[in-house]
Amino acid sequence: MNMAMPPESAPTPQPFLSHDLVGALPEYVVITRTDGRILWINRVPPEHGPESPIGQNAIDYVLPELRESYRAAFRRATESGTPQEVDVAWDPPTGAARMWFSVSITPVRDGELTGCFVLVARDITQRLRLEGALRDAQAQFRVHFNSHPLPTFVFRIERDALIFHEFNTAALPFTNGRIAEMIGFTDARLWSDDPPTLDAIRRCARDRVGVRHVTDYRMFTTGEQKRLCLYFAYVPPRFVVAYVEDLTEQQRALDALRQSEARARSFFDAAIDPLWDLDLVHGSVVASPSQYRLLGYEPNKIDLSLDRYLSHIHPDDLPTVQAKFDACVRGEQPFYQSEHRLRTRDGQWRRIVARAVVVGRDEQERALRMVGYDRDVTAEREAEERAQRILAQHDHLARMSSLGEMAAAIAHELNQPLAAIVNYAEATRRRLESGAVASDELADRLAEIARMGQRAGDVIRRLRAVVGRRASQPAATDLNDTIRESLALFEPEARLAAVHLETALAPDPGRAMVDAVQIQLVLLNLIRNAMHAIAGLPEAERRVLVRSERCGATLRVAVVDRGAGLSDEVMARVFDPFFTTRPDGMGIGLSLARTIIESHSGRIGAERNVGGGCAFWFILPLLGGESRQVAE
């Protein structure tokens, strides 16, 4: 190289090649001095603006964060004496978009320009932009591919086979994650025992068309037998994408449907549930064999008339059954449904659920024919009742344990003064026996004993105060709702005890400002007492009536039973704490009830019914026009 250019004095260097030739190069050729200042440049990029770059330090054209690698390239070039490549970016002062250059740095080792550097900068902005766009497109494709809900598999078309190339995220659970082991498998290996599918994917690759193919396939990965719908799509230049839709569940549903249709055809003949077809005009019944067996007859051995059928229904249930049946026949109800007891021919009681519809009416809308079934739910109901009995026991235990805790606390409180009383009494007795007691000593002991008696009384008073104060959360309440909820809690128990719970609720119950839970506790106590009172009566008389009546600005709620009633003496004491007539009673319920009702500014009482039994009632004030709180 022969470059005649003085380092300092001559600012315009002599071109070392034809000036025009260098000027025509697509790259920028720059000569810098040792200190980096630009001596010469073949041409100035249009983005640079009008100012001359000559005399500027070349490093000023490099983005600050890239300067370190730029300097390093210079150092490497100086040390090695060979050209070094470095990529740099430049933000043109004209405000044009950032430009990228790949710069080759060569130190000049001889001639006049010794110590200078020749920089050849290639504009790579466009290339980087294209690379970035390609990367974005690829990333986008990957997102689509991976988020596609169908398991998707990509095959690479090779000369004589399709090679399993990759798969998306949905393919992982579909194959229990084992799909990854199969990358690189040929199509022939994947579908070795499924030639039609192999044929389908090859047709897609060969003819460059989409192919839909349904196959029953034993999964290579999991061994499951599946019905799959495969969509093969050709993706230029050399890929086939397979989307897989799992039709196994659909197929199963379809099979089940077919089966149930077949079942329906032989329904009547083989009915497990007893079926009947009633001719309402003649009162005759065609019944399935199972219906005969339910009633205890040989199938088709007797003439099963409506009257005979009705004679099997429990007399207590008959009026209800008849009413529901008639309502359906008259068309007031779309179907007849009833749960009642049926007596079999050998005298056993079965509990059944019956359901039927009218299937034919004449021009006057008279029902002609009715079809239905009787389902024997005896075992189910027994199981339910067993479960409920267990639940009731749990409930009872839970209530007893909280009462038990309370009782233990009370017992301790009462035990203390009682212990003191018996101690003093015994000590005094012994002293009297030995004759060694002065009368003032005796008087002291007796005073102590009396004081201990007072202390025991205080315990009881405190207890009532505590119970009355506990967690009162008054809210405007429809007491009819509270009554219904309380009765609902008793339903299982009532059914077991064959007690009829009845209501006669006021149509205008108004609202009372009460703690509904506490009132419910009162009702539970009253209802439970009533149920105890009637436990010994014949079933028809085992009735408990809960009545609510509006009396001016109050609501009177009564729990009425037809039990043995209470004597005057008992009636006078029922609300006393710890008074009970039951051997297992604690005598807390009614005392608590009174405390609760009185804390709600109400009254509670008991009275004898004219016709026997007794009624426990309470009266609570109702809210007036505007919401006002009843004294707590």
Next chain:
Amino acid sequence: MTQTLTAKTAAVFVVDDDPDVRRSVADLLQSDDLPVRAFDCGQAFLDAADPEWCGCVLVDVRMPRISGLEVLEEMNRRGLRLPAIILTGHGDVPTAVRALRSGANDFLEKPYNPRDLLDRVHRALACDAERRAGLELRQQIESRLAALSQRERQVMERVIRGEPNKSIAAALGITIRTVEVHRARMMAKLGCEHITELVRMLVQVEPPG
């Protein structure tokens, strides 16, 4: 049985936080001529407790801060061997088991019959007296054993194993005559006249096995 409480440190120790109960129990015990020391909480009792005390403890299970059971457990830890009767409001099985495990000798459910209480107290006192008598005897024997010289002790150990004087002499490298002298001195120091008496006495100090 009041003679069991002749020692000046002897008493029925009543621990109950309820002043009414505490005073009435004390009155009951005093009506039976039993000396009483009452404490209003477990801590007060434990602070005052002395290993020299004899008698018995009557402690309520349900007390604030330190429960009756905890008092018993602490007594065990400190080696206070007074028999204890625990009074419980509800004689449920878990409480009873825990009480007996904590070292209670007895437990009494409230409400109790006061005569029953006195009976149990006397039983506990008798038990304590017996324990203390045994203890005293042991201490006596131990002090007598301590008075033996080393030689006398060696001779004693072989005598109770039934070795004749001749083999003792050979084993200890002394003359039979010397063995006889040591043996006579040993028996005199221990206050025994016959070898069976010696064995019975030593069994009380160190139970066999």
